[in-house]
Amino acid sequence: MKNRFPTLTQIIPVLSILCVLFYGWTAVMFLWKLSSWLFFLTFGEIAVLAAYASVTNLVESLVLLGILLLAAALLPARWLKDDFSLRGGALAITLAGSMLLINHLSVIDRLGPVAYWPLWILGALLFGMALSSIASRVTIVGRAIVWLGDQFSVFLFILLPMSVVSIVVLLARMLF
């Protein structure tokens, strides 16, 4: 069973990409809202909001990673598992990018009816698979994704402890 999953050294770059994209997006939106929060929230309350956001980002990163790992375990090994840091990284970028696109299309009122959603998901998957295929064939694209995964790993040293502290803070707020 263990052989069906990629190694930890292949998983970490993918988790790094997911974390940087999700935490990064939330950080930008957080700064966008901050000016209004400063009008009526104390610094302590704003820190609590950051804790909620941090835990949410951790959960969404881990859930997406879990989906990719499940896919790696279920699909033929050469499709995803064998080169997980590259193909998984490409899929992670595609997933986050398609979410951003969906949210943007909704904002500009260009998102189609719910009946089109399966097409959306199919399109995103096809694009992700195409990108991962291109990444494994075109060296510069592949190198770029692996490089991103490696470089982003350093952020895990900040983001993961921050999320753990956030979990403790929120548990304390729920219990007391």
Add this chain to the structure above:
Amino acid sequence: MSKLSRRDILKLTSVAAGGALAARTLPRRLLRARQADKPNVLILLFDTMSAPHLSLYGYGRATTPNFARLAERATVYHAHYSGGCYTIPGTASILTGLYPWHHRAVNPGGPVRRDLAGGNLFRAVGTDYYRIGYGQNMWAELFLRQFHADLDLHLPPDSFAFRNPMLLSGINRRDPMAYIAFDDFLVGGVKLDTPYPGALTLGVLDLAAARGRNTDRDLENRGPRTTPFNGYFYYENRAVFDGIYETIRTAAGRGQPYLGYFHFWAPHGPYAPTEAFTGLFADGAKVPRKPLHPLIEPKTALPDKALDAYSRVYDQYIANVDAEFGRLLDRLQAEALLDNTWIVLLSDHGQLFERGVHGHSSRLVYDPGIHVPLLISAPGQSARVDVRVPTSNVDILPSIVALTGGQPPARLDGALLPGLGGAGVERPVFAMDAKESSAFRPLDRASFVLIRGAYKLILYTGYPGYDDLLELYDLESDPGELRDLAQSDPATARRMLDELNEARHAADAPFIRPKGNQ
């Protein structure tokens, strides 16, 4: 001293046991006896209900026949004002008895000042009461979260509604920050500051859930109308009123007096009257034509025709809500559940359909935006009483606390309402909109209102690009606020401005930072 016999010991033991039992049960009995004397208080708050649109107050369309029915055995307040012109300041003023310049819930989504939160209505009525809080408006829910420790039953906002799995603030109902974090930021929600969700995945899931709800079979076959929606979940007014009826029935059966605060979203927009009401008021009536205000950008102003159309659907929705209220009232009366109950019917703010503005999020503070209904029916009251002196929603808390024998908070702006022990003399009534000011600083960019007798003074101050604007109206002779008397009656304007400035500068004083620390 003779020895105690076995019989004596048995006697003493039984007396001691009986005494201990009596000592345990007596306070409970006394408590129950004390509670039995106390009346129930049922507060029904209809969000965004403008008094000038109610036939109860003389509006041309028959929007509120059931309110009028209750009015026949209630005290009707004809010049009642909200503390602010949208939910946050308006509701906070009701629940704290303070004007916004004191409670500082002035910004969209902003809570009551932390050191004053303990002075809320629920704590003030005390633990003799079974205290129920329900806020269908998420900003009202924000305050109920802030006062959660003082509630015995805190109904989730989507009770009696089509559940929204993305309403994530339910994870921790005690925490006001959970609402701001999830429903206002990470999932999306009100989208006042940014149209994008704070968390990408939650935003996508919310879109999927929202679109799924729109096509839900439960919501089909409802005729040519939209389903009521509060920005977070869909619901049907009938189901909500049925749920409130059941809640009241259960509370009344507890043998303990209850205070029920029920904050309905309707008739807040989007207006969604049921089929029975969508054809009403095809009378061609127009909203009063008024000049555009200098603070309203001409390019954002709505044409009068659009305001006419909005006004008609709003009136239909009020009639719809009134009918549901009538049904609730009849059911409660039929089961004698109102016999020892005060009924308080009010709103947190009004709605504008004039000067190019539709809604309650502009800077304007004209009467339709802040003049709200207030009816209070006492247990056993059989005749109507009309009160015409200006009153305010800040008077609700002290009046209810007096009815319930509770302990009023140390700081209060409100006073006892006339008809409930209040003197009924003329006193200043304030209202304000300071959403563009910081809650932690003096409210220097805001719209202020002072009502004294028939006169109403409006001060628009600090808006960038505009000079301070002062307006004075005589509401008795000019209820439509069309003839500005600030120039023609400068003495009254000056006197009222001095009174307003004195009050607001006193309220701002604790927030002025020493020079060099700005």
